[in-house]
Amino acid sequence: MTSFLRSDRSRPVAVWLFVVAAFVLAMIVVGGATRLTDSGLSITEWKPVTGALPPMSAQDWNDEFALYKAIPQYAQLNHGMSLEQFKAIYWWEWSHRLLGRLVGAVFALPFAYFLLRREIPRRLIGRCVGLFALGGLQGAVGWWMVASGLSERVSVAPERLMVHLGLAFALLGALVWTALDAWNGAARQALPSPWSRGALALVGLIFFQILLGALVAGTDAGFVYNDWPLMNGSLIPNDYAGANLWATVAHSQGAVQLHHRLGAYLLTLIAIAMIWAASRSRYLTFDTRMLAITVGGSIVLQAILGVITLIFGVPIWLGMAHQIAAAIVLSLAVALAWRARRP
Template structure:
């Protein structure tokens, strides 16, 4: 019996995964601050190991600053920046990368230790290996994103930012779901039901909205059309159309903000319907109903926060709060989807 229990569940493993998920969330927050302070291009080289050591002397700082001065962002946007101002943006990007390195250590070393002790439920081993691979890919994608802003652009490509943020939230959701599995053990039975499909759709809508939000951030689209519910007094912004379909979908500030707004309205209605339906359902257990209500409430709060952030022209505090609430809404939706599949 002891052997079976050790192979089926481990609350120590669950706590480790929750800690890792919290670090992913911290990376999202620091990454958001890095984006809002235009700090993401301050480090122009990718050194996965030696890059963990920041400049330690004035000569080191001057060399780092000289590399930054060669890129378009300095030449077109910050030509009057001095070394002190450069240091302020450098530390944001360095902190973001350092968190990524620490995250890799916090995941990999306990993974090896738990695996050697056979404390990881067997059914989770492959999933955890895939999560580790996804985390490693995130590091590569992060540099790929930064590289897009080092030659011709003054900021990173919005679609690459979307992929980078999308991977981060996918990691967060996967870690949280797996932590729930490790804590509770294997389900005695999984239930196909309409609520399972509704919960998955809910997750999909929240995740798509996060991706659209990344395009808004990548195009600095929150800095324009700061009235609501209209956009500069119109239903459709005047600069909606780009030179091509892709330019419209990914690079038009007016278009990406409109799409983010429209999906927000749809998600808001879906969340209300889900919450009310769950509350009135006799099929769902009490804790599942509570999770549905909390997830729906998080979406409602997020909608109000989004409007406030836009109308205030995206101050750093509200911008970060908006990202945090998106993460909370996603995690609550994941918890609801996980719960409705189990007896």
């Protein structure tokens, strides 16, 4: 058996964590498709165990469809939908929930195996327990989000979608960081450098921009104001203000889209400055410099993709591409923040 004291690294553990991160990325992608196809309310009950099986008979399908017909989304948006049309949205939501269960299994079973074999570095055991708890919380928050659209709304509450998506991206970033720690061992650098502090701040800004994007998705704000750089010919949309501050920040389509645009502009300027600074720096190692330039370039490309997605009215494939790119940008930024703390 491998002793906890022999090494503070384990590459098999790192590979496992990277695999879990890939599953979380897949769940984010399917979740995005579920949102874009308005499929998230097609399953109206939370059955963590028995819900793993889809309807197995015609009667089962009719029962599920009857439950869906009882919620406002069917009555107000999809009245007259056929059973076959219902099945199309049902499979998206079922696949999303199935992936959630798979993520739990892909994490829990190897975790127990590595723990019994004493292969997980001692300093990472508590962190892995935290990651598992965060994944469980994500499932509970997912149902909390869905429940907001079952009685009085025709879609989920934007702020709950923001929390749900934010937790998914936080889990992805934490998995990437922990996997890198497991692969390479503990950092030996005593004091954080300006680059390490700046890289961590950049991760925070990217995460905040993702939260703003979740509000855009939750309010369907990407389907309005599809011109750029103006918004229906104005710098500030006419419907910017809501009834109060929260209605403006979280529910106004004009406000959430403007905020997301402004966040993109800020990040793009920072990315360009970072590319310039990294290319001229004599204090960064070659791999850190290349990673910083890659992160900056990915931010610029993501901003361009966001504009294209908006102008074309958010077709499903572009909306999914934009969300995948956000996950890649965040993962690269986390890798840069991790690397900048290394000597």
